[in-house]
Amino acid sequence: MDSRNGSVSETPLDAEIESFFDSAPPLKDSAGIIKKLKEFIEYNSTPPGKGSPRRVVCVTSGGTTVPLEQRCVRYIDNFSSGHRGATSTEYFIKAGYAVIFLYRRGTFQPYCQSLPEDPLLECFECSEDSTIQVRQPHTEAVKRAVSDHHAAIAGGHLLKLPFTTIFEYLQILQSIAMSMKDLGSLAVFYLAAAVSDFYVPWKSMAEHKIQSASGPLDMRLVQVPKMLSALKKEWAPMAFCISFKLETDSKILLEKAEMALKKYRMHMVVANELSTRKEEVTVVTGNEKILVCRDKTQADSDVEEPLIELIVGRHSAYVKDSDL
């Protein structure tokens, strides 16, 4: 049976995943990450006073890299600005969720969307008495970024964990999922990161920089095992799971989103096309296809606001059902 065509046979996938993790370079500060996760989840499960436990969502954001050499000079990267994940994080926090933001280093951060590319050098100036001040047109954007961001961190509602490689991403995702297991149906995974499909297994990788003098470069990359299955089956089986499908070819997009929904038993798959992804997405569930558009009557509206509203509604119904 071909494990790539839907009906996955159990053992081969598990073995693939085990071999991926076994061969990956060890994650730096793994113990520190697990400690932070434990504290964050405990704090939000038993909030001060008589509040009920917060729902916790893991938002993944930005693209993963695949190193081509062990002492890494070259790597394959997946394009993703991290805009979707960062904006969605803001709406989840607004809706009362605690967010574990697993993001690619250097990508967009929550509350910073309306800032220019290089905010430090573009938004500030040195006054004559040599104090640093915000330049006029940016005052509100800078205030919002700094104060909302600090409020979310200080309130214990936002935990940020950075990654770069596919190895780091999947190792940290596994730690997050296993830490969130006990939250049951209160846990949500919102997997917006652009995750590499192909990688070079660490052990078969060139140790040194690949030399360019010897003609064209032929590379063979193998498929990254599909971790969504493990997430759903073992790491956090009760969690509400949303994955993303990005294509540049709209003709195959919905078909591929439906395949992903069934194959990995997601609750929702958000289908988006590269060129229109900031205007609209289609949310595919077991029995619906829901088109979600940004409010085009408002210049600064975004598609994440109605998308997170829809997800929060569906998640609430899921939590209620699970309690019965």
Next chain:
Amino acid sequence: MDSRNGSVSETPLDAEIESFFDSAPPLKDSAGIIKKLKEFIEYNSTPPGKGSPRRVVCVTSGGTTVPLEQRCVRYIDNFSSGHRGATSTEYFIKAGYAVIFLYRRGTFQPYCQSLPEDPLLECFECSEDSTIQVRQPHTEAVKRAVSDHHAAIAGGHLLKLPFTTIFEYLQILQSIAMSMKDLGSLAVFYLAAAVSDFYVPWKSMAEHKIQSASGPLDMRLVQVPKMLSALKKEWAPMAFCISFKLETDSKILLEKAEMALKKYRMHMVVANELSTRKEEVTVVTGNEKILVCRDKTQADSDVEEPLIELIVGRHSAYVKDSDL
């Protein structure tokens, strides 16, 4: 004759370069870039008052990407923080040069070296009367970044041009070189960017996202034509040229640096090994190998300070020789 082994036959290389540029996607805002270059070089060639023309150095910094798909989701990237180029830019400006800083989007910027990874969110806070202020330990670093950077831009000594892909990088580098041609020996190229050796020719590239369902991915990449030859022979033949050689294997480093010096007729090749590149480099010239180390008695010293001092000295001698 094998064009990869040193003795380059003329026509094949020129044809390769022509075909690279012909097949590249057109550069956005090419006219705007050329206009900025023209103004910057004119301003520094005829400074206000009776000053003599400034020397102009083009510093390239950060890594180039190679798209694997035309509507780009995946690409191969070259690791480079841009630290070397950004720091060197500061020392060149201090030494009286005007700098054209050709940098990869998102990499280190001049005057920002001592700031944390996410300066906006880490260095600022919102006070009780809701003004934005710098957090204590970062005050000096932020002041320096903002005021020195603005002074360099406002004084007309720093022109920043960003790139992402190998196509953009080489197209802009060509425009810069041709704009600097008339500066003769006053022009310097300090080529610290990590430039891709291999690329997928635009026309043979997949239009849509590569599908992952069909087994392992085999890729064939071809060599990027060696533009240093064209730079030296045609674009700006009188310029003083410094290129960089980075290897992870110290055993082959100096040998490869010497080959590059001869093959591309550089004035200097800076040889650096990945793991020690912040401590020391070896400058290879026609008849010397000069080890340049940072001052280890100073905690915050860097290797760029003595390196730029050495280069400025050699460039001065070169300008003098050319005037004879």
